[in-house]
């Protein structure tokens with residue numbers, strides 16, 4: 001396994017320079033940055049909501065051209081969909097509905113990557129949902145894309 005990819009992280013999927021630096025440090029530590037005991041070490045944004053299964057917060061490295069980019073992080077370490085408790089689905093939808101109301105989302109989308117990070121294009125291999133409201137009324141707006149899968153050239 002390369003230095004950039006371990007069970008918890010895949011630096012090759014990182015986007016921003018400062019994100020890459022933080023992710024390399026996390027890769028060296030070989031622990032999961034989204035597990036609760038480590039989240040506070042790296043994640044600087046406040047927790048907006050906490051349920052039995054999920055934490056909702058703002059992404060530290062929002063995608064370009066987003067008005068809101070939130071993360072809903074599963075509270076237990078899990079990487080596969082089969083590890084999710086079924087009741088977590090219900091709580092996830094409740095939380096997303098509350099966020100839509102509270103932040104007055106006009107529209108957007110959400111996605112959850114899972115499994116092997118070469119397939120998912122996830123940086124952190126711990127189940128989390130990306131909830132995105134694009135900044136669609138901005139003059140320089142370009143559509144927000146969520147990618148899946150890592151191109152061969154980046155697998156170092």
Ligand SMILES: [Zn+2]
Pocket residue numbers: 032033034035076077078125126
């Ligand atoms: Zn974890």
